[in-house]
Amino acid sequence: MALTNSQIERYSRNIALKEVGKIGQEKLLEARVLVIGAGGLGSSGAMYLAAAGVGTIGIVDADRVELSNLQRQILHTTRDIGKQKAVSAKEAMEALNPDVKIHAYDMLADASNLRGLVREYNFIIDATDNFAAKFSINDACVYEKKPFCHAGILRFGGQLMTYVPGMGPCYRCIFEKEPPKDAVLNCKQAGIFGAVCGAIGSLQAMEAVKYILGEGELLIGRLLTVDALSMGFRKVKFSKNKRCAACAQRAAYDSPCESADFNI
DSSP states (O other), X not given: OOOOHHHHHHTHHHHTSTTTXXXXXXXXXXXXXXXXXXXXXXXXXXXXXXXXXXXXXXXXXOOXXXXXXXXXXXXXXXXXXXXXXXXXHHHHHHHHOTTSEEEEEOSOOOTTXXXXXXXTOSEEEEOOSSHXXXXXXXXXXXXXXXXXXXXXXXXXXXXXXXXXXXXXXXXXXXXXSOOOTTSSOOHHHHOBOHHHHHHHHHHHHHHHHHHHHTOSOOOBTEEEEEETTTTEEEEEEOOOOXXXXXXXXXXXXXXXXXXXXXOO
16 A cells, blocks of 8 residues: 555654654554553553554443543543543544544453454454453464463553464463452552553553564563563563463364364
8 A cells, every 4th residue: 555645744753764664654554453441551552553553443442431540541531431431542543543443342352252353453452451351362362363462550560471373472371360359459459550551551552563563572472570660671581381271272273183162
């Protein structure tokens, strides 16, 4: 596809980068990224993807905007209180960049629908805030052979990693199974500083862009942890887990001699 004069001006700072250029910008405009969660992580991630010119962005969220969200969820404004988050997010991204096609999914992403959702996209961003969703996203992406970037945040810290099929461990390889209910405090209980959401969500968007462009080093097999109070960044290396249930199910599916029910 040829860039229009308006697009050349809009994306001029992208195009000036030798790692992007006009060809890279065309790749971005042709790409499809699904953001699951329109909260703190999804807000910065989705907005930077839209600003970068990712051509099709899906945004999934079943919640409505609440006043307490606005401390960190910059996709939404005070006027959006009570509105579906997916719809509010769509409007914000379209206002920022009318080039981009936005699909809003006002629904809960879970094991019953995630495989169908991720199948339609090139890269997935896990911007959810609960373990059940994170494991379901991982399992769907492993099964459908879709790359995704996981992130988690709490208080003044965060973490993220990227999974690419056939190139490293998945989320379940590292964390194996959901922790017992109430074993880990959530953001409502422990708090979260808004700028932390912005920083980690922006890094997720950067991972998506690098994957689309085929540039740089992705966080494959490495968990990046961030402590914003000390400005400490640390990468922890991980290998594939031979006991991983998600990877085992995928391997069973790939084998013509075996079958699997995929209800991990």
